[in-house]
Amino acid sequence: IKIGRTIQSCVRSQARIIDDLMDISRSRMGKLKINASAIYLEETIIGSLAWAREQCKAKGIAFGIDLAPEALLIHADPVRIEQVAMNLLTNAVKFTGAGGSIQVRTLRDGDDAVLTVSDTGRGIASQYLTEVFELYKQGGLQPSPGDGGMGIGLALARDIVSLHGGHLDDASEGPGLGATFTLRLPTHIRTDFGAFDALEESASLQGLRILYVDDSSDTLESFGQLLRLEGAVVIPALGAREALRQARAAPAIDLILSDVGMPEMDGYQLIAELRRRPETASVPAIALTGYGRPQDVQRALTAGFNAHLDKPIAMGRLKATVRELREGR
Numbered sequence: 001i002k003i004g005r006t007i008q009s010c011v012r013s014q015a016r017i018i019d020d021l022m023d024i025s026r027s028r029m030g031k032l033k034i035n036a037s038a039i040y041l042e043e044t045i046i047g048s049l050a051w052a053r054e055q056c057k058a059k060g061i062a063f064g065i066d067l068a069p070e071a072l073l074i075h076a077d078p079v080r081i082e083q084v085a086m087n088l089l090t091n092a093v094k095f096t097g098a099g100g101s102i103q104v105r106t107l108r109d110g111d112d113a114v115l116t117v118s119d120t121g122r123g124i125a126s127q128y129l130t131e132v133f134e135l136y137k138q139g140g141l142q143p144s145p146g147d148g149g150m151g152i153g154l155a156l157a158r159d160i161v162s163l164h165g166g167h168l169d170d171a172s173e174g175p176g177l178g179a180t181f182t183l184r185l186p187t188h189i190r191t192d193f194g195a196f197d198a199l200e201e202s203a204s205l206q207g208l209r210i211l212y213v214d215d216s217s218d219t220l221e222s223f224g225q226l227l228r229l230e231g232a233v234v235i236p237a238l239g240a241r242e243a244l245r246q247a248r249a250a251p252a253i254d255l256i257l258s259d260v261g262m263p264e265m266d267g268y269q270l271i272a273e274l275r276r277r278p279e280t281a282s283v284p285a286i287a288l289t290g291y292g293r294p295q296d297v298q299r300a301l302t303a304g305f306n307a308h309l310d311k312p313i314a315m316g317r318l319k320a321t322v323r324e325l326r327e328g329r
Contacts, residue, residue, distance in 0.1 A: 021108040028286035034077045034163050038188050041072040042106055043226055045085040050081045050218040052089040060098035065222070066105045071229050072316070073115035075188040075310040080160045084168070087153035088117040088181050095179075112166075113187050124172035132170060133158045154181075159186070172303050202277065205319060206231030209251065213243040213270065214288075226315060240265035244273060247280050255322065256285035260300065268303040275304040284325040288313060 049065060063108035072104040074081075092102045094211035100120040107114050124132060133154050135254050154168075161168040168202065172178065210232045214220045217238055224234045235250050240262055249255065260267035267287055274280040286307045287300035300308040 010041060029101075029240075032159065032163065034080060034160075035116070036075050036077050036164070038073060038075055039081075040226075040315055041074050041081070041115065042067055042229065043071075043313075044078045044165040045075075045082050045115070046219075046222045046226065046311055048082055048085040048089055049222050050216065051086070052093060052102065052104070053218045053222075055093045056102060059093065059096075061093070061096050062101035063130070064101065064103045065225065066103065067225055067229060068106045068108055069229070070108065071187040071226075072106060072108060074113050074185045076164050076185060080164075081185075084116075084157045084160050085115065087157045088115075088183070091153060091181070092117050092119040092121065092179075095119065100178075101302045108187065109184070111187055112184045115183040115185075116180055118178065120178040122179075123175045124170065124179050126172075129170055129172065131167070204231065205322065207233065208234045208254045208322075209235065210255045210257055211235045211237060211243060211246060211253045211283075213237045213240065213256070213262075213267070215239045215259060215262040217282055219259075223313065230315065230319070239263075240267070240270040243270055247274060247277065253280060253283050253324075256280070256283055257288055258285065258305075260287050260289040267305075268299065271304040286318070286321060286325075 053063050055061075089102075089104070096102055096119045102117065104118045105114075105116045105118075107116075110177065158168045161183060164185055166183065168184075171180045171182070208231075210227060212220065212224055212227065212234050214223075215238065218236060220236050224236050227234050230283045235246050235253065237246045240258075241264065243258065253270050256271070258267045258270060262270075265273075267289075270287055271287075274283070274285070283308075286309055287303075287305040288309055288311055289296060289300070290311045297308045306325055309318060309321060
């Protein structure tokens with residue numbers, strides 16, 4: 001199993017390098033496309049955060065997340081912004097050793113949505129602070145054996161951020177003293193997005209008691225934080241067995257969000273059991289899956305779910321679905 005995971009990690013790493021090479025080539029030719037829409041910064045980077053937490057756990061690095069008290073709305077390409085976040089996090093993991101720490105923060109600063117990635121790793125000498133954003137340069141440092149990297153990621157990240165009208169900067173007190181990368185993007189002005197505003201206002205999660213079930217502790221924590229930012233009271237359950245215990249012990253539940261592909265007891269079995277219990281027989285439930293085929297949707301509805309959403313979950317779509325369920329559509 002360990003060998004298999006190592007091979008998978010190497011394949012994913014090489015695939016990212018190839019993708020970055022192609023993108024940096026498109027960028028330098030002015031052909032890198034940006035498909036922008038109104039998105040939340042936090043939900044856009046959730047997959048990258050889950051990946052980073054897993055990598056830090058494997059390397060013995062402490063990993064912390066501090067999200068802004070309000071969700072940060074930006075007008076950006078979600079695929080490209082996640083690509084930037086992944087490159088910043090990959091860089092932090094690569095140059096931080098066991099016993100170190102990485103901290104991710106989001107905040108609003110005036111009209112900017114800000115993402116910072118700070119680490120206690122090898123740091124950057126002052127003469128290299130600008131160079132790290134140049135193609136094939138790594139600030140005078142080389143990654144540890146097996147970490148890979150060609151000095152493409154940060155150059156591409158800055159190009160992508162510039163195309164969004166934002167800024168990407170670095171800071172370090174010197175070698176051995178860690179580094180901080182700061183991404184700034186303009187917040188989205190919502191006055192030109194009336195339909196979006198109406199949907200957001202009518203689809204609040206404020207005060208809802210949500211039983212949230214997933215077999216990944218990283219996903220459970222990361223997406224759980226986003227739900228809390230929307231005002232929900234989250235009852236996390238790591239797997240179906242824990243969900244059954246929580247459903248019996250917790251006060252009245254308003255909504256169930258459950259992953260489907262879980263070991264031992266999957267989401268279909270879980271919802272069937274919850275439907276047999278008086279306290280959860282009629283609670284609205286949404287299946288969260290990586291499968292969006294018509295037969296997958298039908299299977300979820302037949303099992304007892306009221307709705308089905310594909311991963312990754314967009315908060316706006318989730319809120320709209322909750323609104324529809326509460327209105328009895």
